[in-house]
Amino acid sequence: NNQYNTCFWALVKSGKTEKEAHQALKGTSSKDKNKLLLQQFQVNYNDEPAMFRKGSTVYRDxxxxxxxxxPIKRTRxxxxxxxxxLIGPEFWENHQYILGEASDYLCLGGKEKYGYEYVKKFDNIHRLPYSNWTIVRISACQFDQFSLIHSFDKPNDETALRLMNACASLMMEQFPDIIFGYGFDNEYSFVFQEKTELYQRDER
Known part of the structure; x- marks a missing residue:
């Protein structure tokens, strides 16, 4: 995670090899890492930018x-x-409209169906039922080499992260069914609305 990477690169920049840095951090707790940063490098991890510590979230507000x-009169x-x-309840309590009311069971003809014969019918069907949310994760390919070529700052390059956020925003414009996205490190995950028909819900 980012706290580990912050410690790791601080140790490397102080003269340790990457192997030595990994060894120094092996088995350390979050509290240990905070102490290391503060005592050895005078860095309070809680003062690091939220973009680095918590990642980025893109959504329709x-x-x-x-x-x-x-100010305008109508909500948009x-x-x-x-x-x-993202883990805490405050955001989700204030933005309940993002996920809406998720279905927790399939209903057919007004009756819930759980029997073997009913479930068996889905064996050869590759269309995701509406009770399944579609999540697409995009991860950078050969990111280490890419960051080296473009001289990214370690452990976090703010310009690169802002570029990722801009790309994620464009993704939401291109795919209206995306209701939420979360980016951290070198990847972004996108949640599509529950009843999206993207690619005919084909799971293959």
């Missing part, structure tokens, strides 16, 4: 401002990039 920030959706605690 409901706002009452135009693109220039001027705006693609927004934020850096927050």
């Amino acid at each position: 409901k706002v009452k401002t135009d693109d220039c920030g001027n 959706e705006a693609i927004t990039v934020s850096n927050f605690d």
Whole structure:
């Protein structure tokens, strides 16, 4: 994770080899890493930019401002990039409309079907049922080489991360069914609305 990478590159820049840095961090807890950064490098990890510590999230927010920030009367959706605690409940409590009401069972003819014969019918069907969410993860190929060629800052290159966020925002514009995206390190994951018909929901 980012805390590990922050410690790792701080150790490497201080003169340790990559092998020595990995060995020094082996088995350390989050508290140990915070202590190492503070005592050896005078770095308070909690003061690092949220983009580095928490990753980036892209979603459609409901706002009452135009693109220039001027107030408007009607609520509109705006693609927004934020850096927050994705695990905590606060964001999801304030943005319940993103996921909506997820179905937790299949219903056919007003009756729930769980029997073997019903489930067996899906053996040769490659279309995802509507109770399944579609998540697409995009991971950078040969990222180490790419970052070396473009002289990325270690452990975090803000320009590269902002470029990733801009690309994620464009993805949401190109694919309206994307309701949420999360980026961290060299990858981005996109959640599509539950009943998306993207590629006819073919799982292959």
